[in-house]
Amino acid sequence: MTSPRVTIKDVAARAGVSKGAVSLAFNHKPGLSEATRDRIFRAARDLGWAPDPAARTLAGSRVDVVGLAVCRPARLLGLEPFYMEFVSGVESVLTEHSCSLLLRLVRTVEEEAGLLESWWRARRIGGAILVDFRADDPRVEPVRRLRIPAVAVGHPSLTGSLTSVWTDDASAVGEAVRYLAALGHRRIARVGGAAALGHTAIRTAAFDEAARTLGLAGARQVATDFSGDAGARATRSLLTAPPGDRPTAVVYDNDIMAVAGLAVAAEMGLRVPADVSLLAWDDSQLCRLTRPTLSAMSHDVHGFGAEVARTLFGVIGGEGGGSRPVATPVLVPRGSTAPPG
Amino acid sequence: MTSPRVTIKDVAARAGVSKGAVSLAFNHKPGLSEATRDRIFRAARDLGWAPDPAARTLAGSRVDVVGLAVCRPARLLGLEPFYMEFVSGVESVLTEHSCSLLLRLVRTVEEEAGLLESWWRARRIGGAILVDFRADDPRVEPVRRLRIPAVAVGHPSLTGSLTSVWTDDASAVGEAVRYLAALGHRRIARVGGAAALGHTAIRTAAFDEAARTLGLAGARQVATDFSGDAGARATRSLLTAPPGDRPTAVVYDNDIMAVAGLAVAAEMGLRVPADVSLLAWDDSQLCRLTRPTLSAMSHDVHGFGAEVARTLFGVIGGEGGGSRPVATPVLVPRGSTAPPG
Numbered sequence: 001m002t003s004p005r006v007t008i009k010d011v012a013a014r015a016g017v018s019k020g021a022v023s024l025a026f027n028h029k030p031g032l033s034e035a036t037r038d039r040i041f042r043a044a045r046d047l048g049w050a051p052d053p054a055a056r057t058l059a060g061s062r063v064d065v066v067g068l069a070v071c072r073p074a075r076l077l078g079l080e081p082f083y084m085e086f087v088s089g090v091e092s093v094l095t096e097h098s099c100s101l102l103l104r105l106v107r108t109v110e111e112e113a114g115l116l117e118s119w120w121r122a123r124r125i126g127g128a129i130l131v132d133f134r135a136d137d138p139r140v141e142p143v144r145r146l147r148i149p150a151v152a153v154g155h156p157s158l159t160g161s162l163t164s165v166w167t168d169d170a171s172a173v174g175e176a177v178r179y180l181a182a183l184g185h186r187r188i189a190r191v192g193g194a195a196a197l198g199h200t201a202i203r204t205a206a207f208d209e210a211a212r213t214l215g216l217a218g219a220r221q222v223a224t225d226f227s228g229d230a231g232a233r234a235t236r237s238l239l240t241a242p243p244g245d246r247p248t249a250v251v252y253d254n255d256i257m258a259v260a261g262l263a264v265a266a267e268m269g270l271r272v273p274a275d276v277s278l279l280a281w282d283d284s285q286l287c288r289l290t291r292p293t294l295s296a297m298s299h300d301v302h303g304f305g306a307e308v309a310r311t312l313f314g315v316i317g318g319e320g321g322g323s324r325p326v327a328t329p330v331l332v333p334r335g336s337t338a339p340p341g
Numbered sequence: 342m343t344s345p346r347v348t349i350k351d352v353a354a355r356a357g358v359s360k361g362a363v364s365l366a367f368n369h370k371p372g373l374s375e376a377t378r379d380r381i382f383r384a385a386r387d388l389g390w391a392p393d394p395a396a397r398t399l400a401g402s403r404v405d406v407v408g409l410a411v412c413r414p415a416r417l418l419g420l421e422p423f424y425m426e427f428v429s430g431v432e433s434v435l436t437e438h439s440c441s442l443l444l445r446l447v448r449t450v451e452e453e454a455g456l457l458e459s460w461w462r463a464r465r466i467g468g469a470i471l472v473d474f475r476a477d478d479p480r481v482e483p484v485r486r487l488r489i490p491a492v493a494v495g496h497p498s499l500t501g502s503l504t505s506v507w508t509d510d511a512s513a514v515g516e517a518v519r520y521l522a523a524l525g526h527r528r529i530a531r532v533g534g535a536a537a538l539g540h541t542a543i544r545t546a547a548f549d550e551a552a553r554t555l556g557l558a559g560a561r562q563v564a565t566d567f568s569g570d571a572g573a574r575a576t577r578s579l580l581t582a583p584p585g586d587r588p589t590a591v592v593y594d595n596d597i598m599a600v601a602g603l604a605v606a607a608e609m610g611l612r613v614p615a616d617v618s619l620l621a622w623d624d625s626q627l628c629r630l631t632r633p634t635l636s637a638m639s640h641d642v643h644g645f646g647a648e649v650a651r652t653l654f655g656v657i658g659g660e661g662g663g664s665r666p667v668a669t670p671v672l673v674p675r676g677s678t679a680p681p682g
Contacts, residue, residue: 026459034451041458065443065465074433075643077425079626084418084425091446092415102406104441105432110375117382118367119441124406228626259630266632285420285569289600290631291607302416 006049015043063126063149063316066094066309067102067119069112071132074105076227081255081284082301089305090129097313099126113139120148127151127316129308133158133198149316151308156323158198163315164323165308169199170206172297172329173251176279177210177219179331180249184339185277187218189247191234191257195223203253218247224257231257235264239276248340249277251297255286258294262336273338283332292335299327347390356384404467404490404657407435407650408443408460410453412473415446417568422596422625423642430646431470438654454480461489468492468657470649474499474539490657492649497664499539504656505664506649510540511547513638513670514592517620518551518560520672521590525680526618528559530588532575532598536564544594559588565598572598576605580617589681590618592638596627599635603677614679624673633676640670 012019017040024032025040032040068090070077077083087101094101102125106112109132116139119125126149130139133154140160143150152159155166173190180188190207193200204221211219222238224230231252238247252258258280265272272278272292280287283298304327311322353360358381365373366381373381409431411418418424428442435442443466447453450473457480460466467490471480474495481501484491493500496507514531521529531548534541545562552560563579565571572593579588593599599621606613613619613633621628624639645668652663 026463037455041462044462067441074429074436077429077432079422079426081420081422081425084422085420087444088415088418088446091418091444095415095446095448100408100443100445102441103428103432103444105429105436107436114378121382121385122367124441228630232630256626256630259627263630263632263634285597286600286627289569289573289597289604291604293604 006047008049010047011040011044011049014047015040063097063313064099065102065125066090066099066312067104067116067125067128068131069104069106069115069128071106071109071112076225077105079227079256081286082282085284085301086131086305086308089302089307090309091305092302093306093309093313109134110138113142116148117142117146120146127312129153129312130159130162134196135198135201137198149312151312151315153308154198155202157202163311165304165311166199166325167299167304168325168328169203173203173206174210175329175331176251176297177207177214177216179333180251180277180279180337181214181216183249183277183337185249186216187245187247188216188249188251189219189238190221190251191231191238191253191261192221192223193226193253200253207251218245220247224253226254226257228256228260232260232264235261236268239264239268239270247276249279249337251279251281253281255280255282255284255294255296258296258336259286259290262290262292262294271341272336274341277337277340279331279337281329283329287332287334290336295334295337296332297329298332299329301327303327347388349390351388352381352385352390355388356381404438404654405440406443406466407431407440407653408445408457408466408469409472410445410447410456410469412447412450412453417566418446420568420597422627423623426625426642427472427646427649430643430648431650432646433643434647434650434654450475451479454483457489458483458487461487468653470494470653471500471503475537476539476542478539490653492653492656494649495539496543498543504652506645506652507540507666508640508645509666509669510544514544514547515551516670516672517592517638518548518555518557520674521592521618521620521678522555522557524590524618524678526590527557528586528588529557529590529592530560530579531562531592532572532579532594532602533562533564534567534594541594548592559586561588565594567595567598569597569601572601573605576602577609580605580609580611588617590620590678592620592622594622596621596623596625596635596637599637599677600627600631603631603633603635612682613677615682618678618681620672620678622670624670628673628675631677636675636678637673638670639673640668642668644668 008019008022012022025037128150131153152162152164222234261278270276280294280296283296287294287296307326349360349363353363366378469491472494493503493505563575602619611617621635621637624637628635628637648667
């Protein structure tokens, strides 16, 4: 469609504007009236001109696409309030920069490593956000080698030399267990997330550590896939133990599993919190909408996503380092936790 | 970084593979061993070669990016299970085509119209998904004029000549109201979504129509922004009417507002369903996790997203028409609806 003889200068002349104005219009930046924008697009259409994306990116101080690959099954992603709030926080900052998010679901982190390399080499993205780190994560090396501006969402023990932003899960798990123990609970269970994820492993180790420190012999943990169904099954299995062996408090790795736990307790005729205390994680608005309301480890997931995006623009702009924990979850007690009955 | 003298042929020769294999690797397509892919990327790196995205798209039978702009505040998006399930359904089909989603939050549909034009002219996208149609929607004309391959998610009365896929909201609202009336309810209320949206207007008109047909003098409707907080406020306002005037059944425009309604009923000492019946909309897993469980107008939102993406690939492939309703919500009765007490 583009004729090689037509240049941005021709378009500017035909529209009666400067080259800078044409550039503003095609880069979707503010500062032009609707009428001027229309005139520029009409002139470009008449002349059969379109900007060369490669040239633009090479010229490019400006990053207008950031990549995010997520390695979770599509169905589970749709059910997880965390991700949507995280993405909405990222988007809130990208929008300020007229930047879009290139989103892709992948089946393995190895596939993601290849995808990031393709995106970067094809100049599709100006930077990337990496999430859900594993031990010995295969994305660290290529991102470092290709010098892709990136922010890793994960603990530095998992993210190597990449700039990373994380929530201090170990401290938060410790706080949760100490609080329940202070209420008098000795048999405390944790319904954890996907075992392959680095942050799940960190929480699992922190739970063991806290239980050992406090001498809680009845502590136990179950792994799930983060879904409400898996959370319900895990809760049912924990609560069917004989009364003297049954946990009196359960900590969940997300909100939806805690909501499911509340339903299972009701189904089994157990009162919350008199018979069993439940503690959610993330504190999306769900926790305030149940009866009883759910006590939760609370953090601002939307703000966390925004902070990750801001850090990425810092990395793209050449600011070094900046790795830091943000938004460490804090305990918000509500109606689902109490001393054991 | 790219030298203009180096071609794909040089990269293929250095890696000891065909040009086709280099193309496969850079287009992130299957069919190459990990070792071959690595060799190709190493050769390209050594020679300082990268594919020209403009050339690729022009050559391009293949579409590897599809655009989706969403005109809702970032914070509300994060709280809406519908969107994440819809996007996860879209992604499940895009992934099969090694295609990514370019996602952007916009403030107005006018901004979205400009963005789509920029994306398309800069060859950023090979097609687009349009959602949340308004009356006289400003996106219809430019998308048609620029011949952007697109699927409009909305009723044909809103989407003009674009290929559209929609849920038959009018039929579903009619079914919901008739069911509650058949249970014996006369004072039925609806807590609706954002009034500016076309599908909200369709539901509002269908509710009025059903109430008129059934002679329900006590029917009333309230508009919200789809958030749980707004759903709670609307429910509180409806249920504080004097008992003889209070609705005995409430239909919600999404699940999160129905969950909020359940909490408000509990807070006001009203039993569900003995004192008031509640009916949710969308039927995400939330509806099965509350006590009582929520009756809902149920559709497969994930499957809806997948169908929209499949239709888009049809449009990109040159298949015409194809506008049709899919996934009309059907009533799933659970524990929150019963004859009035």
